[in-house]
Amino acid sequence: MAERVTDYAMLIGHAWRCPDCRDSLLTEPEIACIGFKLNDDQREAIRGLTNDSFTTVMRLSTELDISTGDLYTAIDHPRARLRHLGVVRGEFRISR
Numbered sequence: 001m002a003e004r005v006t007d008y009a010m011l012i013g014h015a016w017r018c019p020d021c022r023d024s025l026l027t028e029p030e031i032a033c034i035g036f037k038l039n040d041d042q043r044e045a046i047r048g049l050t051n052d053s054f055t056t057v058m059r060l061s062t063e064l065d066i067s068t069g070d071l072y073t074a075i076d077h078p079r080a081r082l083r084h085l086g087v088v089r090g091e092f093r094i095s096r
Contacts, residue, residue, distance in 0.1 A: 005074045007036040009066055011046075013074030015054070022054060 005013070011033065015022040025032040029046050038046070045064050053063050057075075061068045 005070070005077050005079075008038055008042045008064075009070050009074035010077060010079060011036045011038070012060065012064060012066065012071065013077060014079075016057070016060070016071075016075050022051075025049070026051065 011025075015025045015032075021032065025046065026049060029043070029049075033043065033046065042064075049063065053060055057068055057071055060066075061071045064071075066074075
């Protein structure tokens with residue numbers, strides 16, 4: 001069974017794996033975060049991300065105040081590999 005991971009880490013874990021969703025997260029964070037339980041501080045941290053934030057897991061974890069262990073767990077989590085950001089009920093909501 002997969003380890004329990006916060007929505008915040010799950011969202012970032014998927015963005016680490018999927019370049020298209022990472023681009024969406026950086027350009028349309030409010031839409032990409034739909035369906036994830038995030039607090040205001042987490043939303044603000046996400047809005048501050050850039051492409052450079054994703055150069056290393058250490059940098060990303062520091063910028064988002066997530067432990068590297070939690071981030072690695074999220075990156076390897078089955079749901080992070082399967083669920084694209086901005087998808088609600090099987091429909092893509094992210095504009096392209």
